[in-house]
Amino acid sequence: MTVESLLQAIPPLTVYAVVGAVVGIESLGIPLPGEIVLVSAALLSSHHELAVNPIGVGVAGVIGAAVGDSIGYTVGRRLGMPLFDRLGRRFPKHFGPGHVAFAERLFDRWGMRAVFFGRFIALLRIFAGPLAGALKMRYPRFLSANVAGAICWAGGTTALVYYAGVAAERWLERSSWIALIVAVVAGLIAAALLRERTSRVIAALEAEHYRTSDTPTAS
Template identity: 60%
Template sequence: MHLDAILHSVPPEVVWLIVGGVIGIESLGIPLPGEIVLVSATLLASQGVVSPWAVGIAATVGAIAGDSIGYSIGHKGGKPLFDKLGRKFPKHFGPAHLATAERAFDRWGMWAVFFGRFIALLRIFSGPLAGALKMPYWRFLTANALGGIVWAGGTTAVIYFLGKAAEQWLSRFSWIALVVAVVCGAGVTLYMKKRAGKAMHAAEESPEEPDLTRAQ
């Protein structure tokens, strides 16, 4: 069963619980399609199936809470936690992934947490890695909250209004409306992802070894 069919088959209250849960678990460091779930739920909101406010708030809370729990786990487990995860899940937590994320934190500090919400690699690493690197929690929470609000709230708002507009203007061609809404919604985060991607690329090419104390 496809994601859209699953969201259509459950009560509205369960839809935003799924949104918050998936995004929260992804933010803990477990690879899940949080962005896809958010977009799908928001398109349902544009059709009146569920409240867009509920979707946006659930996504924001899930992002902030999940990252905060991930921070606590990383703070307690430290670098050995990532070494262990790297051995068990090399495709997601391998040494190359960890080194890239560390360089991003070394170069950008708390901005790596903010931009981490917009790209897949840092999205699953930002909370636990910030904790492992002993970044002060107030700095982490500030960047985490801002990133969660901009990503979750902004994406929900833009896709919702674009979906409503597309539905009204292209009501005779509903499939076109769906394509337009998805494409335009994906473009909302394109600029942020491009900037974050450049930051990651610059960090990867940096010849210096990461000074992990700078994240503090």
């Protein structure tokens, strides 16, 4: 059985459900590869021999992002900042003091724009909803930025990847899947470089947090 026949056997509704679920769970505050799943589904939709529709992929991504962020907001508003202390102890690689400080710094600087632009930053995709709730951001403001960010991120990413895949298919015909793989690898490399830069900032903030906490207070 070829790769293409395997892909054709995947029901489109399953693809949409996976996109919505993974993006939604990531937006809720659980680290999952939402962007990779969205990009992969958009690539599938660009192959005209498959039944996956790019509009279905984009809509699933928007709904998953908006609903997941809203649930995360509700959890953060009810539990407050102590939620991140508990998560930091259990999942230090994702919710350590440096991660929380970095996200708080972005929220302090950008306000509700952090919710919108957070869709495009891996760390803030996890933190935006719960942190906005914990910081008591007004829900109408949060919701407008959340939905706008979800539409631009999920819709824009799907459209960009879809048209890139279509162009690659036209240019290379039988070798179109090679071009798609190259595009995915290039995207992953760019994401890895951005993640590395963010990790350096987080590490510096975490070191500063521990230096401050270890400094004895004057009696």
